Amino acid sequence: MAAEPTLPKCPTGIKGLDEITGGGLPLGRPTLICGAAGCGKTLMAMEFIVRGATEFNEPGVFMSFEERPDELAQNVRSLGFDLDCLVEQKKLAMCYVRVERSEIEETGEYDLEGLFIRLNTAIDSVGAKRVALDTIESLFSGLGNDTILRAELRRLFQWLKTKGVTAVITGERGDSSLTRQGLEEYVSDCVILLDHRAKEQLSTRRLRIVKYRGSTHGTNEYPFLIDETGIDVLPITSMGLTHQVSSERVSMGVPDLDDMLGGGLYRGSSVLFSGTAGTGKTTVAATFLEAACRRGERSIYFSFEESQSQTIRNMRSVGLELQPAVNADLLRFHAMRPTQHGLEMHLATIFRLVRDFQPKFVVLDPVTGLLTGGNDGEVSSMLVRLLDYMKGTGITCLFTALNSGGNQIEQSDVGISSLIDTWLLMRDIELNGERNRGIYVLKSRGTAHSNQIREFLLTNEGIRLRPAYLGLNGVLTGSARLAQENRDTAEAAVRRQEIARRQRELEREQNLFEARLAALKSEFAAKVDEIQRGLGELQQSESTLEDNQRDMAESRKVAEADLPIQK
Amino acid sequence: MPNPEDAPKKWELRLYVAGQTQKSVKAFSNLKKFCEEHLPGEYHIEVIDLLVQPQLADGDQIVAIPTLVRKLPEPIRKIIGDLSNTERVMVGLDLRPVAPKNVEDSSRAT
Numbered sequence: 001m002a003a004e005p006t007l008p009k010c011p012t013g014i015k016g017l018d019e020i021t022g023g024g025l026p027l028g029r030p031t032l033i034c035g036a037a038g039c040g041k042t043l044m045a046m047e048f049i050v051r052g053a054t055e056f057n058e059p060g061v062f063m064s065f066e067e068r069p070d071e072l073a074q075n076v077r078s079l080g081f082d083l084d085c086l087v088e089q090k091k092l093a094m095c096y097v098r099v100e101r102s103e104i105e106e107t108g109e110y111d112l113e114g115l116f117i118r119l120n121t122a123i124d125s126v127g128a129k130r131v132a133l134d135t136i137e138s139l140f141s142g143l144g145n146d147t148i149l150r151a152e153l154r155r156l157f158q159w160l161k162t163k164g165v166t167a168v169i170t171g172e173r174g175d176s177s178l179t180r181q182g183l184e185e186y187v188s189d190c191v192i193l194l195d196h197r198a199k200e201q202l203s204t205r206r207l208r209i210v211k212y213r214g215s216t217h218g219t220n221e222y223p224f225l226i227d228e229t230g231i232d233v234l235p236i237t238s239m240g241l242t243h244q245v246s247s248e249r250v251s252m253g254v255p256d257l258d259d260m261l262g263g264g265l266y267r268g269s270s271v272l273f274s275g276t277a278g279t280g281k282t283t284v285a286a287t288f289l290e291a292a293c294r295r296g297e298r299s300i301y302f303s304f305e306e307s308q309s310q311t312i313r314n315m316r317s318v319g320l321e322l323q324p325a326v327n328a329d330l331l332r333f334h335a336m337r338p339t340q341h342g343l344e345m346h347l348a349t350i351f352r353l354v355r356d357f358q359p360k361f362v363v364l365d366p367v368t369g370l371l372t373g374g375n376d377g378e379v380s381s382m383l384v385r386l387l388d389y390m391k392g393t394g395i396t397c398l399f400t401a402l403n404s405g406g407n408q409i410e411q412s413d414v415g416i417s418s419l420i421d422t423w424l425l426m427r428d429i430e431l432n433g434e435r436n437r438g439i440y441v442l443k444s445r446g447t448a449h450s451n452q453i454r455e456f457l458l459t460n461e462g463i464r465l466r467p468a469y470l471g472l473n474g475v476l477t478g479s480a481r482l483a484q485e486n487r488d489t490a491e492a493a494v495r496r497q498e499i500a501r502r503q504r505e506l507e508r509e510q511n512l513f514e515a516r517l518a519a520l521k522s523e524f525a526a527k528v529d530e531i532q533r534g535l536g537e538l539q540q541s542e543s544t545l546e547d548n549q550r551d552m553a554e555s556r557k558v559a560e561a562d563l564p565i566q567k
Numbered sequence: 568m569p570n571p572e573d574a575p576k577k578w579e580l581r582l583y584v585a586g587q588t589q590k591s592v593k594a595f596s597n598l599k600k601f602c603e604e605h606l607p608g609e610y611h612i613e614v615i616d617l618l619v620q621p622q623l624a625d626g627d628q629i630v631a632i633p634t635l636v637r638k639l640p641e642p643i644r645k646i647i648g649d650l651s652n653t654e655r656v657m658v659g660l661d662l663r664p665v666a667p668k669n670v671e672d673s674s675r676a677t
Contacts, residue, residue: 098628103644105659108594108651113585113632114617114624121621143631143647 007214010058010130010166013051014044016233020209020218025190030157030167032187034179035194040205040226041170043079044194045132046072047230048168050081052130053091060130061093061122061165065138069094079230093122099142106144112152116159123165131160131167137181150181157186178210189213195221204342207233223344225352234348245269250396253291254284256465257424257439260454262447265422267360268394269445270387272367274401275426279437280458281400282306284424285363286315286322287463288398292361293325299361300332300353304369308333319461332357338369343382346370350386360395367399380419387419421445426456429477436477439465455481578602578610578660579639583624585617585632590649594633597650605662635659 009023018024025031025048033041049060064072072094073083086092095118123131136156139149160167169187171179178184184191191210196203206221224233249264252271258264265271273281289299303311311333312322325331334353341349354362370379383399390397399420422444429436437456441449455477457464476484582598584591595614602610617624617632627636631647637660646659656662 095625097630099630103642105644105646105655106648107646107655107659108649109590110631110633110648111590112630114583114629114634115631117585117617117621117632118624118629121624139630 009215010052011056012048013055014047014231014233015229016222016224017207017231020207020222020233021190021212022215022217025166025168026212026215027166028161028164029189030160030169030187031190031192032169032171032179032183033192033194034171034173034184036173036196039194039196040224040231041194042067042072042134043076043226044192044231045134045168045170046076046081047079049092049130049132050076050083050086051230053086058129059091059093059126060132061095061119061126061128062132062134063095063097063119063122064134065097065099066135069096079228081230090126093126093128095119095122099139101142101144104142110145110148112139112149112156115152116156120163123163129165131165132170133167134170135172136169137171137179137183140181146181150186153183154186184210199342204344206344223348225345225348232348232352234351244394245391246394251291252284253287253289254463254465256454257284257463260439260441260450260452260465261422261444262449265396266446267396268391269396269421270390270419271396271398271422271424272401272420273398273424273426274403275437276403276428279426279428280456280463281402281426282311282365283315283318283320283458283463285365285398285400286311286320289331289361289363290315290320290322290325293322293328293330296330297360298330298332298357299325299363300334300357300359302350302353302362302364303333303335304338304364304366307335311335317460318458318463332359338371343370343378347382347386351389354389354393354395362390362395362397363400364397365400366402368402384419422447427453431477432480434478434480438477577640578606578637579613580610581613581615581627581636581638583615583617583627583629583632583634583636588632591633593649593651594635597656598635601650601653601656605657637661 008027009021009025010027011018011024012021033044035041046062049062052058052060062072067075069083076083083092083094087094097115097118119131122128136153139153140146143149157167157169169183171181171183173193174180174182178191178193188211190212193208193210195206195208197206198204205224205226207224208221209217209219222233224231226232246267248267249258250267251258251264252261273284275281285301289301292299301311306314308326312326315322322331326333332353334349336346336349338346340346350362350364367383370382387397423442425440425442427438427440429438438453439456440451440453452467454465454467457466580598580602582595584594595612598612602612615623617629623629627634627643627645633647633649635646635650635656637644637646644659644661646656650656
């Protein structure tokens with residue numbers, strides 16, 4: 001938070017309050033905490049003192065005008081504050097002031113010096129830096145003279161300032177003013193208003209800083225919780241559109257789905273997954289988280305419909321084992337009914353868990369369940385704040401939304417479509433007496449995403465996406481697609497057989513040709529052989545004849561020239 | 568004080584003050600006058616200056632100064648202010664505006 005060089009602050013140690021006030025309460029000045037009965041004034045004052053003593057080493061004095069110290073100690077023990085121990089360690093002084101009107105008679109002038117002296121004694125006894133006065137207005141019911149009281153209170157607050165202690169004064173809320181006795185007139189440095197409202201049977205605690213002189217502060221109403229660790233203020237407001245973005249892609253756990261989105265989700269983006277009942281929204285959400293846990297990244301699953309064990313059991317049926325991630329404390333479940341709290345409280349709870357666990361992924365399943373806790377406008381304003389917070393902290397979040405069916409599928413009920421980055425839509429395709437699921441990307445900012453409707457299958461091994469069959473009659477899914485595929489397969493088989501047959505025919509022809517060629521060749525060879533043989537015989541007889549003639553000529557002594565034809 | 572210190576008195580009164588302020592002084596003189604008038608010889612006044620003994624303020628739940636505490640007779644009653652209104656002091660001390668002698672055994676009947 002911005003440094004305030006002019007106004008030193010005193011950290012309260014109350015979660016969230018220091019953020020809103022920019023560092024704490026004004027140091028050395030009184031702060032007024034006002035609100036109706038039962039809204040946590042005493043507790044806030046007490047926590048301020050106790051945190052000061054335990055965390056900031058600043059001893060404190062708690063001056064109580066209503067509850068006895070032992071009652072107080074008992075009340076705050078459930079929050080882990082051990083007052084007796086702090087008193088023993090001289091870090092805390094409890095001071096109980098009881099003014100009983102019935103036993104007091106007033107005559108003439110008086111002042112509250114006795115109170116001053118007691119407070120002073122208590123402050124000095126522990127060297128207190130912090131003082132709480134709860135509820136000083138009780139004096140007005142105990143003592144009759146308002147004029148004196150007002151003058152004395154003014155003096156008291158001045159005196160506290162000169163004493164240099166940071167004081168917290170509680171005051172009951174009045175009809176037309178912040179406090180019944182108008183204490184805000186005297187304590188003008190910082191006024192915190194607490195409120196506890198119930199709307200439609202759901203209550204929400206809120207805190208607002210009405211004024212903080214000399215300092216900037218959050219001006220909104222902030223919800224706060226009182227739980228086993230004390231007060232928890234949740235600084236949730238719209239953070240605006242200034243968050244940094246990442247271009248890193250993260251897988252949704254289903255490779256096909258990542259393909260459809262052009263490679264996965266951007267880290268820190270928000271996904272809305274909407275569909276009618278029973279379309280597998282929870283399964284997608286669980287797959288998404290399971291993938292995150294396998295990468296070793298933390299996630300929180302906020303469920304508004306199913307309990308943790310039910311979700312784990314159901315996911316097991318599609319081959320998704322979430323229990324190991326839960327055991328390894330990578331995955332946390334938070335199951336609550338939407339009607340359990342008001343919207344603000346839900347938001348506060350979500351914030352607190354997210355802040356404490358620091359997850360990378362968050363699922364709200366289904367976000368439309370929150371509609372029962374508020375009207376559309378409230379839900380969407382809550383979601384804006386939630387989304388802004390998630391984006392501001394770089395958390396990738398997935399919301400599922402239950403569509404009521406009908407034709408308005410593309411109109412998300414809570415009107416958050418413009419806020420989210422990626423919108424996956426699950427669509428029922430009813431055809432041929434079947435109901436099948438088609439999934440498509442309605443929008444995805446900044447990605448080259450698929451425009452296809454794919455068939456969404458839940459198998460024993462998880463989610464599978466199949467390209468839907470695009471036939472003449474449009475998209476075919478389910479058994480119609482299977483039938484068409486079978487027909488295709490049969491036709492293909494026939495074609496393959498025909499090709500094989502033709503090939504065999506060709507082969508046969510070839511063989512026939514080869515055989516004929518071989519026969520011709522051998523016939524030819526035989527003929528050649530025969531002719532040559534005849535020729536040889538003829539030549540043989542020819543040469544035999546010549547020899548005979550030569551022999552005869554030799555025997556007759558015929559002149560060479562007279563010899564018959566030479567060869 | 569006119570009576571010896573050790574004798575137990577019917578009226579044990581304690582006046583808390585913070586220093587010698589105008590109001591304190593006035594309260595003490597008013598008280599003394601009142602006691603002399605209505606409870607002669609029956610009272611004992613103890614003045615406690617909280618500036619000197621601040622730790623004594625808790626015991627009697629002192630808020631306002633000056634405060635007169637009636638320790639005896641019981642129950643404890645307190646009167647704050649400078650005790651300038653005698654009638655209110657009588658109501659505060661639960662004294663009936665009758666002869667002082669009759670007060671003895673009717674202290675808490677009202």
